[in-house]
Amino acid sequence: MTNLQVIGAGLGRTGTMSMKLALEEIGFGPCHHMVVTFGQEGCFKYFNNILKDKEVEESIKAVFKDFVAAVDYPGCMFYEELMKLNPDAKVILNVRDSPEAWAKSSGDTIFSANQANWLVSQLKVFMFQMFMPIHLYLIHKIMEKQSVHGVAPTDPDTDLAQMYTDWNNRVIETVPAEKLLIFNVKEGWKPLCYFLGVPVPDTPFPRVNSTEQWQNKVSGMMKGNILNALTRVVVAGLIFACGYYLLVGF
Incomplete structure (x- = not known):
């Protein structure tokens, strides 16, 4: 078991950085997010274990053991495992206005290779592997596993809008309705705070990244x-x- 009270099942580029700050502001911190992994001790070892199906549960516990909430990649990839480890936790599915809006945002950022032709795509992937932290490469490889997305988000042949739709449908089908909030950050504080049972702040909802x-x-x-x-x-x-x-x- 870990200490998670909130599990973010929404994919990256659904306002997850804003969500991290929002959750921490209303008392659900620290909140894990992809940015945390850049300074997280042992994350290469843990993600390498997960990729190789070795000590998976122990590695997931190690990654999230010091956190009250988790959003964004890599946490969203393990929402089902985290639910089993934290049966009382609530789940939030961050969404965009439409699958196409998410595909555009993710295609311009985290999956930019998807928007290029094959040669440029391979060059971008090579540059990513060569000059970005190795744990990010491992996280991307985990994304491609059948148990997560089953497709390579960086592959130009991958339909990102369909991948997003399939993922959201999977979350809705696997999370009990009473434990799930489908949330667009444009909705602001009220639905989030009501769902979590905390007061609504009198400060603006975070808008970052x-x-x-x-x-x-x-x-x-x-x-x-x-x-x-x-x-x-x-x-x-x-x-x-x-x-x-x-x-x-x-």
């Missing part, structure tokens, strides 16, 4: 990682050159 903000953040991260990689290559080359000249002379 737009497509433009996400693209700028990831672009900066990618550039930084590429620069670091190039720096390591140059330094390694200089060390090799110095060693070579010291050994064989000028």
Whole structure:
């Protein structure tokens, strides 16, 4: 068992960063979100275990053991396992205005390779694997497993709108109606607070992580990682050159 009181089953790009901040503001924090994994100790080991179907339950427990709520990837992928571990938890399915709206947002951000032709798609996937943290690659591979999406969201042949629709239908079919809130962040505080049984804040509902903000953040991260990689290559080359000249002379 973990300590989760709220399980977010909605896919990424459904207002999950805004939801994280909202839940923490009304007392359901800390809340796990993809951003947390960048500094989470042991996450590579845990996601590698899950991908290999090794110590899956123990690894899921380890990832979420210090949190009261979880939204976004990777938590949404394990909503059924988390429900079993936390039978009293409530489930929130974040949604967008339409499947097409979600496909556009996710295609412009987390699954941008999906919107490219095959060659560009493969290049984007290669760059992602080379210059982004390895645990993100593992999370994407878990997404492709039959037990999660069964398709590769980065594949140009994948219909993202259909993937989103299939996922939401699966959640609605597998979560008891009395434990489930289908929620669009545009609805604001009231339905969320009523569902969770807490007072409605007198502050505006959080609105963060737009497509433009996400693209700028990831672009900066990618550039930084590429620069670091190039720096390591140059330094390694200089060390090799110095060693070579010291050994064989000028």
